[in-house]
Amino acid sequence: MVAMNPASLKSNLKWAKKGGIIIVDIDTFTDDTIQKAGYTNNPLEDDSLSSYILVKAPMTTMTVEAVKDIFTDKKSAERSRNMFALGMIFYIFSKDLTHTDAYLEKKFKKKPDVVAANKAVVRAGYNFCENTDVLQAEKAKVEQAEMPKGKYRNITGNIATAWGLLAAAEKANLPLFLGSYPITPATDILIELAKHKSLGARVFQAEDEIAGICSAIGASFAGAMACTSTSGPGLSLKSEAIGLAVMTELPLVIVDVQRGGPSTGLPTKTEQSDLYQALFGRNGEAPCIVIAASSSANSFYYAFEAARLSLEHMTPTILLTDGYLGNGSQLFRIPKMSELPTINPPFATPNDPTYLPYKRNPETLVREWAIPGMEGLRHRIGGLEKLDGKGSVSTDNANHQLMVNNRAEKVQKVADRLPDQKVLGDEDADLLVVGWGGTEGALKLAVEELREEGKKALKGFEKKIEDEKCAGKCKNINFITLIKQGKPADVISETAEEEGADQIIIGKSGKHGLEKLLLGSTAERVVRKAKVSVSVVP
Structure with a gap:
């Protein structure tokens, strides 16, 4: 942990592990700053940090000294102080400075003084450790990770989601349409897709959430791979239109980058609190496929899968990410298009004399997708209940129950296509830890720590609601799994x-x-x- 001042040490010490390294800038530990941080004594002198490896470095002084020939004023000189700490970290992990030099030259190519200052300061931090041997015993070498060959990029979850949708549109051989309204923290999906008109993406920034999703439903009826993006409050506003997509049985991907709620809530804070809204937040019985990404990088694959499930099963699919995943970044290997599966929407056959708008595949209960312009397949759709098969308006009780059952069973059958649960831990575990979404990293760490303590634990991360294979491995536990309406x-x-x-x-x-x-x-x-x-x- 690096603490640039007493307040930073005070607020972050709880995250430091006993025996860990704490690096502090002693130049900032004055009587005034120590008191303002809430300390009664200087924590660097009262043995309160004796459980840690404490490294006291005059970062500010040495930073100013390192750049004295570049910047004459102290304020400009001190701006590079964080690079001193970075140099110390590089020393601890035996890292070469050449990659940082190249990055600085590219990032600040129009500001040579900034490049020179940062290079000088990062070397000053590195040399401080090397010359004083203060961290020689803690020096470690992290070997290069073995990774599959390919093109890698540092990517945010929102950009990964956008790219996943683009890839799905290409594999389905369909134009991509996004009808959306800007909302934190989902706006970057709209911005990213707007950059890719050359790939067939069409983006419509609507005047409100309802217009955004309704335009997407219209695009879906017209034969596009249709999407809309939003966050919690916007998902609430879109609920009636999602019900329309359920009733018309048109493919539609709804991306919900969750944030703190309710109402406008906490726009810049992450939360996984939209699950019930995604599952049940519509009038009547309006089942949707709901899946959740678990990392910034795999948002690409979950977006692709959301589109594939929606297109092949002719039903709306809600993809849940969150602000932590959407704004967080992660190393991502860009897959080749040949590595991704082909998407096969159930298109109707032009001039098919047996065509009916709601005639279903008996195995999947999926209806055919007739695009305007297909010869002999003119039909009408809408939000009123449909007569089974023909699709005309019907208020018959028995028919309504049949259609409700058909729509629900169609969604339930989707679980058969999803992969088995991935589990981590002991096969004969006493404790099962189950989670979903962006909590995967925290749960994985918790299970690893439990196992280090000698406790047997098994982590199952929910990809589908009815997968109980990991649960069955725990002792004396029988799990009941269900997908029901209500x-x-x-x-x-x-x-x-x-x-x-x-x-x-x-x-x-x-x-x-x-x-x-x-x-x-x-x-x-x-x-x-x-x-x-x-x-x-x-």
């Missing part, structure tokens, strides 16, 4: 009673968990309704 609390409580479950384990809502259950929350309703034991965890 409110979550009712579904959980009733299924537990029907299946004879011994216990229900459910998590609290909220970013950090709550000391008390919110009245009306799913967890609270399960506790109130369930007839078996309920454990509520943060």
